[in-house]
Amino acid sequence: MPDEPTQPPSSQHETLIGAIRRYLATHPAAADTVEGIAGWAVGAVASVTADEVRTALTHMEARGEVAKRHELGGAEVFARTDALADVPVGTLRIGIDLGGSKTEIIALDSDGRQRLRRREPTPREDYDAILALVATLVADAESECGVAPGTASVGIGTPGSVSRATGLLRGSNSVCLNGMPVKRDLEARLHRTIAIANDANCFVLSEATDGAARDASVVFGVILGTGVGGGVVVNGRVIEGRNGIGGEWGHNPLPWPTDDERPGAPCFCGQHGCIETWLSGPGLARDHQASFPGDAAPAHEIVVRAGQGDAACEATLARYEERLARALAHVINIVDPDVVVLGGGLSNVERWYHSVPRLWSRWVFSDRVDTRLVRHAHGDSSGVRGAAWLPSG
Ligand SMILES: [Zn+2]
Secondary structure: OOOOOOOOOHHHHHHHHHHHHHHHOOOOOOOHHHHHHHHHHHHHOOOOOOOHHHHHHHHHHHOEEEEEEEEEEEEEEEEEHHHHHHHHOOOOOEEEEEEEEEEEEEOOOOOOOEEEEEEEEOOOOOOOHHHHEEEEHHHHHHHHHOOOOOOEEEEEEOEEOOOOOOOOOOOOOHHHHOOOHHHHHHHHOOOOOOEEHHHHHHHHHHHHHHHHOOOOHHHHHHOOOOOOEEEEEOOEEEEEOOOOOOOOOOOEEOOOOOOHHHHOEOOOOOOOOHHHHHOOHHHHHHHHHOOOOOOOOOHHHHHHHOOOHHHHHHHHHHHHHHHHHHHHHHHHHHOOOOOOEEOHHHHHOOOOOHHHHHHHHOOOOOOOOOOOEOOOOOHHHHHHHHHHHHHOO
């Protein structure tokens, strides 16, 4: 390529549009003032003025990518027309993590600042009581945050998924929710359209929106905990998938198995050797005990003992990180994400972030691997924050 002393204006214009597109895809509110976008763009594109940003936004508006709104005080705000843009700027965003043992609520400003967070025990196997609890938590949150009843957006994260065919929830560990029209019943109680998504998808959305993967377009997120879940977010949107199982990864088989890894332990799903049976906390503990009979330590204790120089526990972690590298390499070969973000109890092992990217290149079908592996930024509030970021309805 010959040297170009100056970029032609049209090229700079398209570069700026690309940068704005990335910014609005990852900015928590998916919207900002012209001045806000210009202030950010100066860091992303050399020497850009507010007028150039306004021109680029006008072009994007003509293409239907953004829409202009007038804020209080006359400021012009441009928002993406898809993804989060269906929630007006300034709306209180409520997220609820509806788990088997506890129900958590968070309320966020449109820029992601936490206004309120509360946790209550989930009523045990009582469907009507669970609906009533959610309704009470939402009403209280709106009242305490000083917004009119019924005006907050509400997103729910929960284990399992809503069947596209029937609208009924399935696969939840709160068994009384399975087979029920949870979304429809909650919408009737809350007098508004709500969003509902798998809790692992909410985790990934949270980290992709304003967490550890906020600058990335394509994010694969993994929860390594009691179970193993996954999710894919592209340009700020969860890939739900045709069957509602997008990103489900824990019940694929461990790839490139060795002879002594076959067929693997039985899994509750009916298969053998699922990734979850290797990479969950109980899976790590079982693998350790299989190699060192009589040592029935739980996963967190194995991690601590490995750090203290226990050779048996160290060997177990070495097997675990090699399997994690294989399992993630398989995903990189299909999705090729910019970032892989880890959550759950086993994501807090510092060594994975150095060892796994060194190991996975052996199986990734590329001469070099630039994928980043990062730890969650929002800890155990990621799931409930992600529920708040779900596009309403
Ligand atoms: Zn399984």
